[in-house]
Each structure stands twice: as structure tokens, then as C-alpha cells.
Amino acid sequence: MRRAIFALILVGCVFLASPASGQAIRVVTTFPILEDFVEQVGGEQVQVSSLIPRGADPHTWEPTPKDARLVAQGDLIVANGGGFDDWLFALVQNVARPDTPLVIASQGLEVIVPEYDHGHSHHHAGDPHFWLSVPNAISYVEQITEALVGLAPEKAVYFESRARVYSEELVELHAWMTQELSGIPRENRVIVTYHNAFSYLAEEYGFEVAEFLVANPDAEPSPRDLARLVDLLQGMRNRSVFAEPQLASGTRYLQALVDEVHGDLFILYSDSLNEEISTYVEMMKCNTRTLLEALK
Ligand SMILES: [Zn+2]
Known part of the structure; x- marks a missing residue:
């Protein structure tokens, strides 16, 4: 029994050691x-x-x-x-x-x-x-x-x-992405989202992030924020709004907004992957197709 325990400790040590070449x-x-x-x-x-x-x-x-x-x-x-x-x-x-x-x-x-x-x-x-x-x-x-x-x-x-x-x-x-997204007309190059995630995408591919409802998804939007976004969307010809799959409560707020202004709700991937979109490359391709469909 004692020998068995000693052997177990030895095996444990091997697993704890820094990665050997075969591991x-x-x-x-x-x-x-x-x-x-x-x-x-x-x-x-x-x-x-x-x-x-x-x-x-x-x-x-x-x-x-x-x-x-x-x-x-x-x-x-x-x-x-x-x-x-x-x-x-x-x-x-x-x-x-x-x-x-x-x-x-x-x-x-x-x-x-x-x-x-x-x-x-x-x-x-x-x-x-x-x-x-x-x-x-x-x-x-x-x-x-x-x-x-x-x-x-x-x-x-x-x-x-x-x-x-x-x-x-x-x-x-x-x-x-640069080639495809360049086809979106200048007046439609506005991304309206729930949380502030798309600054780098916007800067790299020539979009403007108009307004987002919350700076961080752990906060809830205020009625004033919602009213301001309704005003903004009513002044736009293309009323596309982008939700994110990992933010269910955000999607509910945006759906209510879109219903009010007779706009359209689309999904952009930002912070997470899932079974359908399982890699970064797939995520960015999917986002590109979505932006084209929503804003062209
Ligand atoms: Zn985020």
C-alpha cells in the first residue's frame, strides 16, 4: 500500500513538472x-x-x-x-x-x-x-x-x-473585408449598437459608431438613453441596429427600439463565439456579410 502511494506521488510530480517536450x-x-x-x-x-x-x-x-x-x-x-x-x-x-x-x-x-x-x-x-x-x-x-x-x-x-x-x-x-465593405455607401456607414465594442472595427473599415446604449453591458440603459437613440434613428434613412448574440437583455432593448422606429435588427459578433460561429475568421466573415446586408 505504501509503495502504491509513493508511485502515485511520483506520477503526480511528473504531471506537475513544466511541460516536457512530448507533452x-x-x-x-x-x-x-x-x-x-x-x-x-x-x-x-x-x-x-x-x-x-x-x-x-x-x-x-x-x-x-x-x-x-x-x-x-x-x-x-x-x-x-x-x-x-x-x-x-x-x-x-x-x-x-x-x-x-x-x-x-x-x-x-x-x-x-x-x-x-x-x-x-x-x-x-x-x-x-x-x-x-x-x-x-x-x-x-x-x-x-x-x-x-x-x-x-x-x-x-x-x-x-x-x-x-x-x-x-x-x-x-x-x-x-476592406474590399467588400468599401461598397457600402458613405451615408450608410453608421453602426448603432448596444454596447461600446466596435471602435476598432469602425476605424479600420471606415464606419462611424453613432451611439451605443450602454458603455458596459453590466449597466442598463436609462429611458433618456433610449429616447435619445429613437431620435437619432428617426433622423436616419437606414435604420439598422446591431445586437450581439451574448447579450440577451441588450437584444430586448434594441428590438423595442427597432419596433418603434420601424427599423431592422441585425446581429454582430463581438465578444464571444458559439457553435455556429466557432472561429475568429468565421466571426469576422459573418460580421462583414451582416454589415453588407444591413447597410448596402
Ligand atoms: Zn464587450
Whole structure:
């Protein structure tokens, strides 16, 4: 019996040690879009877990005991940064192994601070949804690749070649989006959304984000905010409004608005993936088609 316990302890130690060359690197990300980026670069050499599951709203996420366990076991932790997933930092400090690298994927990117602000913004540092511009996503992929190579230099060729192939796909995606979206007439280049997520997409592809109902989805829009948006939409010829699949209450508010102004409600993906739209590339293609259908 004692020998059996000793053997178990030994096996446990092997699993706790830093990733051996034959073993997948355990990567923990805060939300599913980062999980997709890590999988694209890491392939079968990584085992990725997203703390926030697909379809959930990252803005209202509260870490669970399961999240703490995953962070404690992670070889690499990947966060977005920019105020988007600050809850992770306490978790990392409390439970991660002291030498576990933490990647802030948006590091070094230029922050857009939207002019429009209700004064109750949780995003004091600006819009944290950097990834909705494809060139920014390419920068995320570079950060992730560098971290994986740093952790397992013997797999550098594998990670770098996968990163190259994926980045080329993103460059193509960006060119396609730029070409397709350039067909939308100037007077229709307005995106009206529920929460403030689309600054980077708007800047990159030539749109204006007119108004959004809440700065952060953990807040509810006031009757005044709703009235102001009704006024705005009534002055527009194209009354398309964009909801997001992970924000059910936002969709209800927007549906009421659209009914009042006889507009149309469309769905744009921002913060999450789901079973139908399971990768970043699919998400951006879907958003492009939606913008064309809504605004052309
Ligand atoms: Zn968001």
C-alpha cells in the first residue's frame, strides 16, 4: 500500500513538472476568441481552456473555483488587457505558479477612447475590443506565438510556421473585408449598437459608431438613453441596429427600439463565439456579410 502511494506521488510530480517536450502545453485564456488564436498557433502541442465559456458575456463574468483550478494548472495564461479581463490578475496572483508567464495579448496596441461616454463607463482606459480590427488580431497572434516559443523553444519551428500560415489567412481576410465593405455607401456607414465594442472595427473599415446604449453591458440603459437613440434613428434613412448574440437583455432593448422606429435588427459578433460561429475568421466573415446586408 505504501509503495502504491509513493508511485502515485511520483506520477503526480511528473504531471506537475513544466511541460516536457512530448507533452501539450496547458494554456488558459480568459475568453473564447483568445482560445481560438492559441489553438491556431499551438495546434496539437497545446491544450487550451477558456475560462469564460462560449456564448457567455465576458463583461459580467465572475471567476469560479473551476477557473482557479485551471489557472493553478496552467503553463501559460493569456489575457486581453485594456480593462476587459482585470478579474484575472487577482486569480493569477493568488493561485498561479510563481513562474507562469502571463501574456497581455493587446499589449502595444493603440487605444481608442470613444468620444461618446455616459459617464458610467467601466472602460476608463478606452475600448478594449482591439481584436475587432484584423490587423490588431495579427498583433495578438504575434504576442501568443512569442510566448509559446519562449516556453518551449524546441517547438519554435512548429509554432512559427503555424503562426505564419494563420497570419497569412488573416491578411487575406483583412483584404477581403476592406474590399467588400468599401461598397457600402458613405451615408450608410453608421453602426448603432448596444454596447461600446466596435471602435476598432469602425476605424479600420471606415464606419462611424453613432451611439451605443450602454458603455458596459453590466449597466442598463436609462429611458433618456433610449429616447435619445429613437431620435437619432428617426433622423436616419437606414435604420439598422446591431445586437450581439451574448447579450440577451441588450437584444430586448434594441428590438423595442427597432419596433418603434420601424427599423431592422441585425446581429454582430463581438465578444464571444458559439457553435455556429466557432472561429475568429468565421466571426469576422459573418460580421462583414451582416454589415453588407444591413447597410448596402
Ligand atoms: Zn464587450
